[in-house]
Amino acid sequence: MSDHAAEGVMGNISRWLTTTNHKDIGTLYLLFALLMFLVAGFMALMIRAELFQPGLMFMQPNFYNQMVTLHGLVMIFGAIMPALAGFANWQIPLMIGAADMAFPRMNNWSFWILPAAFSLLFMSYFAPGGWPNFGWTFYAPLSSTYGPPSTDFMILSIHLMGISSIMASINIVATVVTMRAKWMEYMDMPIFVWSWFITAFLLISIMPVLAVTVTMLLFDRHFGTSFFNAAGGGDPVLFQHLFWFFGHPEVYVLVLPAFGIISEVVPTFARKPLYGAKFMIYAIACIAILSFIVWVHHMFTSGVMAWIKIFFMITTMIVAVPTGIKIFNWIGTLYRGAVSFEPPMLFALSFIVLFTIGGFTGLMLGVVVADYQYQDTYFVVGHFHHTIVSGVYFSILAGVYYWLPKWTGRYYSFRLANWHFWLSTISVNLTFFPMYFLGLIGMPRRIPDYNIQFTDLNMLASVGALIFGLTQLIFVWLLIENIFFSKGEKASSKVWDEPRGLEWTVPSPAPHHTFMTPPDPLPEQ
Amino acid sequence: MSNQAHITPPSYWPIIGSVGLFVFALGIVNWLHKEPLGVYAIAAGAAILLYMMYGWFREVIEENMAGLGKDPQVESAFKWGMIWFIFSEVMFFATAFATLFYIRLFIIPWLAGDYMGHEITHYILWPHFEMQWPLYTTPDPSMFLGPLKTVNTWEIPALNTLILLTSGLTITVAHWGIIRSDRNMALTGQALTILLGLIFLTLQVYEYTEAYHVYDLKVNSGVYGNTFFLLTGLHGFHVFLGTVMLICIWARIYLAHFTPAYHFAFEAVAWYWHFVDVVWLILFVFVYWI
Numbered sequence: 001m002s003d004h005a006a007e008g009v010m011g012n013i014s015r016w017l018t019t020t021n022h023k024d025i026g027t028l029y030l031l032f033a034l035l036m037f038l039v040a041g042f043m044a045l046m047i048r049a050e051l052f053q054p055g056l057m058f059m060q061p062n063f064y065n066q067m068v069t070l071h072g073l074v075m076i077f078g079a080i081m082p083a084l085a086g087f088a089n090w091q092i093p094l095m096i097g098a099a100d101m102a103f104p105r106m107n108n109w110s111f112w113i114l115p116a117a118f119s120l121l122f123m124s125y126f127a128p129g130g131w132p133n134f135g136w137t138f139y140a141p142l143s144s145t146y147g148p149p150s151t152d153f154m155i156l157s158i159h160l161m162g163i164s165s166i167m168a169s170i171n172i173v174a175t176v177v178t179m180r181a182k183w184m185e186y187m188d189m190p191i192f193v194w195s196w197f198i199t200a201f202l203l204i205s206i207m208p209v210l211a212v213t214v215t216m217l218l219f220d221r222h223f224g225t226s227f228f229n230a231a232g233g234g235d236p237v238l239f240q241h242l243f244w245f246f247g248h249p250e251v252y253v254l255v256l257p258a259f260g261i262i263s264e265v266v267p268t269f270a271r272k273p274l275y276g277a278k279f280m281i282y283a284i285a286c287i288a289i290l291s292f293i294v295w296v297h298h299m300f301t302s303g304v305m306a307w308i309k310i311f312f313m314i315t316t317m318i319v320a321v322p323t324g325i326k327i328f329n330w331i332g333t334l335y336r337g338a339v340s341f342e343p344p345m346l347f348a349l350s351f352i353v354l355f356t357i358g359g360f361t362g363l364m365l366g367v368v369v370a371d372y373q374y375q376d377t378y379f380v381v382g383h384f385h386h387t388i389v390s391g392v393y394f395s396i397l398a399g400v401y402y403w404l405p406k407w408t409g410r411y412y413s414f415r416l417a418n419w420h421f422w423l424s425t426i427s428v429n430l431t432f433f434p435m436y437f438l439g440l441i442g443m444p445r446r447i448p449d450y451n452i453q454f455t456d457l458n459m460l461a462s463v464g465a466l467i468f469g470l471t472q473l474i475f476v477w478l479l480i481e482n483i484f485f486s487k488g489e490k491a492s493s494k495v496w497d498e499p500r501g502l503e504w505t506v507p508s509p510a511p512h513h514t515f516m517t518p519p520d521p522l523p524e525q
Numbered sequence: 526m527s528n529q530a531h532i533t534p535p536s537y538w539p540i541i542g543s544v545g546l547f548v549f550a551l552g553i554v555n556w557l558h559k560e561p562l563g564v565y566a567i568a569a570g571a572a573i574l575l576y577m578m579y580g581w582f583r584e585v586i587e588e589n590m591a592g593l594g595k596d597p598q599v600e601s602a603f604k605w606g607m608i609w610f611i612f613s614e615v616m617f618f619a620t621a622f623a624t625l626f627y628i629r630l631f632i633i634p635w636l637a638g639d640y641m642g643h644e645i646t647h648y649i650l651w652p653h654f655e656m657q658w659p660l661y662t663t664p665d666p667s668m669f670l671g672p673l674k675t676v677n678t679w680e681i682p683a684l685n686t687l688i689l690l691t692s693g694l695t696i697t698v699a700h701w702g703i704i705r706s707d708r709n710m711a712l713t714g715q716a717l718t719i720l721l722g723l724i725f726l727t728l729q730v731y732e733y734t735e736a737y738h739v740y741d742l743k744v745n746s747g748v749y750g751n752t753f754f755l756l757t758g759l760h761g762f763h764v765f766l767g768t769v770m771l772i773c774i775w776a777r778i779y780l781a782h783f784t785p786a787y788h789f790a791f792e793a794v795a796w797y798w799h800f801v802d803v804v805w806l807i808l809f810v811f812v813y814w815i
Binding site for chain 1: 546759
């Protein structure tokens with residue numbers, strides 16, 4: 001193809017700018033996510049440095065708030081979501097036997113909007129007052145009446161991210177519906193494809209909600225409307241309802257593809273088919289549907305009526321049922337399997353244990369009366385970092401370690417990967433376990449300074465965070481070694497022992513164009 | 526068609542679109558912050574985006590005319606893409622309607638002290654505030670002045686309902702024209718639809734002018750004005766986009782791009798137009814009528 005003939009620096013740049021190849025675009029998404037992960041991770045380390053000791057150490061409270069806001073926004077929209085979209089781009093066509101995504105040019109656009117969106121967000125530092133400083137949830141009136149000028153940059157940046165997400169999701173739905181190999185029925189689709197298929201519907205449903213909400217915020221800021229101001233008949237709590245109607249499904253947007261990755265990795269290294277595969281699909285669908293009727297559990301202390309809280313507490317508890325099915329089925333897959341512990345499997349096992357902890361603490365937070373005690377403490381911070389860092393991020397690592405030899409054609413250094421795993425798993429718990437205890441003894445969130453009785457646990461968490469941060473550099477080095485220095489043994493097309501799926505029938509590295517003619521069905525298992 | 530998959534060549538349009546979006550968004554922020562360059566950046570961004578859309582759509586149309594549009598997979602992908610794009614628009618309007626219902630059913634009664642024993646908010650904040658809809662007197666009139674009068678349901682809005690419903694018929698006439706290869710019928714039906722869209726927009730602009738200058742009904746007149754302009758404005762913007770699409774499709778009928786079997790571009794725009802039509806009916810009932 002002509003798109004490989006490009007030569008020289010300019011040729012290379014234009015190749016990546018204009019590419020319509022799902023593998024190239026997947027790579028772009030993953031590299032962008034890695035860059036954003038390092039930036040937002042650095043912000044997290046600055047937060048932990050400030051919290052190492054009581055008293056203001058390195059920064060003013062306003063800058064601390066800016067770090068908290070940017071860390072949240074960039075991690076969620078810039079690191080986790082693009083990383084998962086990168087997996088979708090690389091893997092979905094390979095797993096359903098398609099030559100590419102349904103709309104390759106739109107696919108390119110979905111990616112290249114992201115650098116524009118994040119440039120807009122980062123450059124808002126130069127607006128008077130610096131970056132947004134009200135947390136990633138940007139509650140009104142903190143973001144309306146009291147928001148700094150950079151809030152407008154953030155709003156427009158969120159609009160761009162929304163356009164990108166909606167286009168990417170429409171692309172995924174159209175690809176999965178129309179481009180499967182002829183013999184592949186819906187229930188034959190690999191579980192990772194299913195998880196993204198359902199996630200795409202979630203994204204198409206919720207991104208417009210966020211778009212309208214930030215538009216109303218923009219009007220409240222500049223055109224004298226009072227959507228979120230009771231003096232004109234509006235309501236600041238309306239903002240919270242709209243935000244969390246988006247926000248709760250959004251966290252499942254992060255976690256469902258993670259479930260998909262784990263459901264691919266565990267059967268390969270347990271050398272058994274996924275236990276209860278159909279129920280795994282139903283469970284994902286159930287979680288997705290339930291995600292629309294649980295949002296008020298983020299607002300138990302915001303002033304909603306008691307019976308509404310009870311309703312949302314019950315729906316929140318019900319989410320534990322399909323999630324429990326998934327955990328049990330992964331364990332069922334491991335039961336009597338010939339389990340081996342390659343790096344992807346290590347991360348997957350770690351995910352199962354640590355995500356369960358994050359999930360259970362979520363149930364604790366979902367109990368109305370208990371939430372009065374926990375809300376806005378470090379307990380909440382511990383909860384969502386256990387689900388997102390040792391949950392979603394670990395699943396991304398499991399996925400990278402699982403498919404990297406397929407992408408680059410070479411094995412990576414297992415020695416480095418094992419170091420990466422053990423140091424990450426130990427330090428992630430060192431960082432986030434103390435936060436539960438900090439929360440239970442009453443340390444509030446989003447505060448740069450604290451009372452001295454919280455010092456020991458905070459020091460522990462900061463040390464853990466530093467180790468965790470440095471450990472991720474091992475991962476970066478491993479990637480550089482694997483991609484650029486062509487070190488490591490060449491991988492066969494199967495890569496692992498007996499992995500199941502169409503992606504393992506193409507050579508490693510996967511050629512630029514795969515499945516130009518539709519593949520034959522896999523042999524029966 | 527051969528069994529070989531079609532590969533889309535690399536394209537500069539998406540990156541041009543990204544640059545356009547970036548300049549456009551930056552322009553809006555600068556305009557809001559009263560920076561002198563803002564307006565020019567908005568204009569430049571819009572120009573880049575229009576150029577991108579022109580070029581990109583032209584490329585897609587050329588590919589489809591060259592035979593790709595007859596590939597059942599490609600046609601089906603376009604259909605699914607359009608369906609889920611419209612669904613995202615449904616969620617867009619659903620959010621705006623949810624805001625309206627939430628304010629009318631919960632917030633106004635609550636602030637007026639008439640909601641399941643929550644009088645305390647009322648007594649502490651604005652004890653004089655009374656429940657009413659349309660909201661002529663806001664809780665704090667010194668900050669947000671309510672409208673003097675609201676738009677009469679049975680004048681322009683009712684007429685506009687009739688116009689949009691009729692346009693739903695005329696676009697069906699255009700569809701029949703395409704299916705029967707009757708180019709004149711298709712062109713006439715499409716032209717009538719465009720005309721009705723333009724009349725709708727003109728009446729809407731007239732209504733806005735009257736609201737602003739005669740009724741004192743503005744975007745900042747408390748939540749009544751907020752929700753009124755949010756919903757009708759979003760809808761009006763969609764009618765505008767729909768009309769532009771209809772004009773492009775008229776040109777494509779004129780250039781004989783469609784055959785009785787392959788005219789999905791027409792159908793996609795017709796779906797969009799019907800969607801905008803249905804939204805208007807809901808809007809007419811809940812914004813103008815009750």
